[in-house]
Amino acid sequence: MDTGMQDISKTSKILVGIVLMILGFLMILPFLWMFLSSFKTSTEISLSQSFWPKHWTIxxxxxxxxxxxxxxxxxxxxxxxxxxxxxxxxxxxxxxxxxxxxxxxxxxxxxxxxxxxxxxxxxxxxxxxxxxxxxxxxxxxxxxxxxxxxxxxxxxxxxxxxxxxxxxxxxxxxxxxxxxxxxxxxxxxxxxxxxxxxxxxxxxxxxxxxxxxxxxxxxxxxxxxxxxxxxxxxxxxxxxxxxxxxxxxxxxxxxxxxxxxxxxxxxxxxxxxxxx
Amino acid sequence: MVEIKLEHISKKYTGAKDYSVKNFNLNVKDKEFIVFVGPSGCGKSTTLRMIAGLEGITQGNLYIDEKMVNDEAPKDRDIAMVFQNYALYPHMTVFDNMAFGLKLRKYDRIEIEKRVQNAAKILGLTDFLKRKPAALSGGQRQRVALGRAIVRDAPIFLMDEPLSNLDAKLRISMRAEIAKLHRSLQTTTIYVTHDQTEAMTMADRIVVMRDGEIQQVGTPKEVYQKPVNVFVADFIGAPATNFFNVILQDGHIKTEEKNFNLAVPEGVYKILKQKGYEGEKLILGVRPEHIHTEQAFIETFPNATVKAKVVVSELLGSESILYTKVGENEFVSKVDARDYLDPGQTVELGFDLNNSHFFDSQTQKSIL
Structure with missing residues (x-):
């Protein structure tokens, strides 16, 4: 009985964790995109919608x-x-x-x-x-x-x-x-x-x-x-x-x-x- | 040498209707341990705080060593105080808590170290000097608070209900510790409490207060044996004194119940009669320990006994407390444990009127 309860709370914890992780990722995505784009050249930004910069530049x-x-x-x-x-x-x-x-x-x-x-x-x-x-x-x-x-x-x-x-x-x-x-x-x-x-x-x-x-x-x-x-x-x-x-x-x-x-x-x- | 003199001290808080302390007069002698005792709101803490300088004095004069200090700041009065909630500085270690006052008074490091270590040794805090107050138990915190007062080596200690946040057992051991401390340091101390046991066990002199007024000043023995009024007789001693409304007639005192009729010892009767109380109403005060069940006592004073019904009885180990009833009069007696009786039983009780107190029914003041 005891372990059963623990199992439930454990799985629910994991579930909640996953949901929060996805939501968190969605929240942070624009910021991440902004940050990464700041290392792209202007031409790259206007031409492609890639997430990761092809040519890093400061x-x-x-x-x-x-x-x-x-x-x-x-x-x-x-x-x-x-x-x-x-x-x-x-x-x-x-x-x-x-x-x-x-x-x-x-x-x-x-x-x-x-x-x-x-x-x-x-x-x-x-x-x-x-x-x-x-x-x-x-x-x-x-x-x-x-x-x-x-x-x-x-x-x-x-x-x-x-x-x-x-x-x-x-x-x-x-x-x-x-x-x-x-x-x-x-x-x-x-x-x-x-x-x-x-x-x-x-x-x-x-x-x-x-x-x-x-x-x-x-x-x-x-x-x-x-x-x-x-x-x-x-x-x-x-x-x-x-x-x-x-x-x-x-x-x-x-x-x-x-x-x-x-x-x-x-x-x-x-x-x-x-x-x- | 330090003496504190309170002359006609009164205190009225701004906005308050009544005075919190009224015409308070007291001379505290050097090395004396004075206890202010009384129910809450009687002005004992206020008086203490006026001595410390934490409250202003509305009327009257306060002298420390002949010098009037009414308007002196607390820090200039050179007084150490222990508070009910300890008032430790939470962000400092035990060492720094004790050293705080010394640092402010510009003692050098070696002297501070010496004094703190010494106080820690006296109070058994040596192992805790690096801890913060939050990591200490209640009793240890109280000791730090005491240590903070000791290191200052101030001529006057003020203690405001220092033990009331501790549990019962710890309170008794700390009580002894403070008494011991006072014997070795001989610092003039004023101690505030609402606990009459603390007052009785620690004080050189007790100041009993009520509604901002001093009721009686005296040694523990005096206030116990010769209370000046009903209030003091009631407040000092546990269980509390029993009071009976009686009439004095032909050497006897009676209540309205027929079976409560006690012969007054001749010496006592003579004085009462002299003072014109024959046929008058009186208040009789008898302490529970002066009501006896021993056969020897009852045989000696056969005319000072009543038959009472036991309502509740408590066995405390060495003694038992009997809550008894005669007619409408309920009273408590403290008797030997062997005389424990079950509720419902009838018991013959002998009243020790030589050790009892007689009060005027109007003024409530002691007659004898």
Whole structure:
């Protein structure tokens, strides 16, 4: 009886595995095709529909940097991503404040922060643009970074996680002689590692993929990000599919690698959100 | 030398209607082990947290060694505290947990190593120094929390229900360990608990609290033998004291039931009469251990016995607990295991009124 049950669960496991494998393969196929095509010559792409490149070439990638300005785009994207990590840090501090300090108007402020989550980004886009314009920050990197620096969702996630840290840990540290900064950096941040990791990854993905806002704010090519630049490839070289494939691969691969490495934390992060 | 003086300390939380602690006065002497005991919500933890500096003081003054410290930050009071949930730093090893406070106070590495190793030896944690708290049992975590306090060598220890998260057996052994620790370190300690047994076994002096007010301060013996009011008599001692509403008449106390009629020893009667309680209502408090089944006792005080019906009986090994009933009065007695009786049986019980307590029925305060 026992072994029979085990057999059933084993076969069903294998079955589910096979189905998932097929679905997974179907999902990954376009990406794989994109990646492989980026190594084909333009003529090969337009003439044949082969999956595997006949003549491997990295001309497309070279082209991105020599004819296109991908070097600049990467630099911009990296700067924006770094800057959004400063935002992550600010979110963590705000979350800590809401979680562990009792100050006047805390509830109201927190509700106000949450309320901003209800407003779609498209609604605030024009007002924010106008404000930045007044501040003469349009067409600057700062203008790209500033509006997205802190976000309600990040603050909310940090607050939820940090309110689960027992008050007594903070109090014990105070009695041990630790100042508030020390407590934040040496206790709260290390303890919050899981949520930091999740937020870090989400922040990286967000910064790396940033498209619409940079497109609106930056008029000058020298402030374009990767995704904006990628979109540019379409207009400038309509027929050059090889180049587009190379650009797209270039954008997607880092994200895939990061996801593979940190998927444990990403899943954990969804758990944190669902726990609440 | 360190003394703590609490002068008219009161605490009212913002938004709260009532005071959580009212006019709290206490002098804690050097090396003393003080236990705050009381039911939950009586303000004992709040008082402790005010001493630590984790809560602000609404009214009154707090002195540590003659120096008023009302407005001093917790870290400047040089106090070590053990929390109920241990409050260990989860991402640090046991060693780092204990060294945390020392590092902050800029001790050199050799001294830190020496102190942590020493504390670990005292607490039997030497083999666990490299582990993280998550890999320890409850008792070990509690020891780390104690170790963190010990290494600091602070003049004052505060302990907030440190044993209530442990299981019963461990609690008893840790209780002895803390008492032993206090004997060897001689650190002035204030210990908060709702468990009267912990209070009785560990304290030099007990502070019994209720509704934010001190009910009685005294040695364990004093609060047990001379409770100042009904609440203290009820709270201290297990099983709890039995209370009877009685009337004093002609050297006897009676309840409304006819068969509950006890002769009061002459000395006691004289005092009660002097204080004008003849013919008045009283509350009689008798501890379960002062109700006897031994024939010798009953023969000595033949006029202080009642015949009661056993409702429930518990055999605890060395003794048995009898839940008995006379008319509407139910009471508990703790008797020798040999006198175990089955429910339904009738038993003659002798009341030791020399060791009983008499309270005013209005004020609930002790008369004698």
């Amino acid at each position: 001309d497309n990638y070279e082209n991105l940097f020599t004819n296109g300005s991908f070097g600049i785009y990467i630099k911009n994207t990296l700067i924006i991503t770094m800057a959004s990590f400063i935002g992550l840090f600010l979110n963590a501090m705000a979350g800590y404040g809401f979680a562990k300090f009792d100050f006047k108007g805390r509830k109201f402020l927190f509700m106000a922060v949450l309320a901003t989550m209800m407003i779609p980004g498209q609604v605030t886009m024009i007002p924010v643009y106008l404000i930045l314009n007044q501040m003469q920050l349009t067409n600057t990197l700062l203008g790209i970074v500033l509006p997205g620096l802190v976000g309600a969702f990040g603050i909310f996630l940090f607050r939820q996680f940090m309110s689960n840290i027992p008050d007594s840990i903070v109090e014990a540290a105070r009695l041990d002689g630790a100042g508030e900064w020390y407590i934040f950096f040496h206790l709260i941040l290390p303890i919050s590692k899981p949520v930091l990791a999740v937020q870090g990854i989400l922040t990286f993905i967000g910064g790396w993929n940033a498209f619409l806002w940079p497109l609106i704010i930056a008029n000058d090519q020298k402030y374009y990000t990767l995704s904006v630049g990628l979109q540019l490839l379409q207009g400038q070289h309509t027929s050059d599919y090889g180049l587009q494939m190379a650009g797209s691969s270039f954008m997607v691969i880092p994200i895939v690698i990061i996801f593979v490495i940190f998927q444990k934390y990403i899943l954990q992060g969804f758990n944190i959100q669902m726990d609440k």
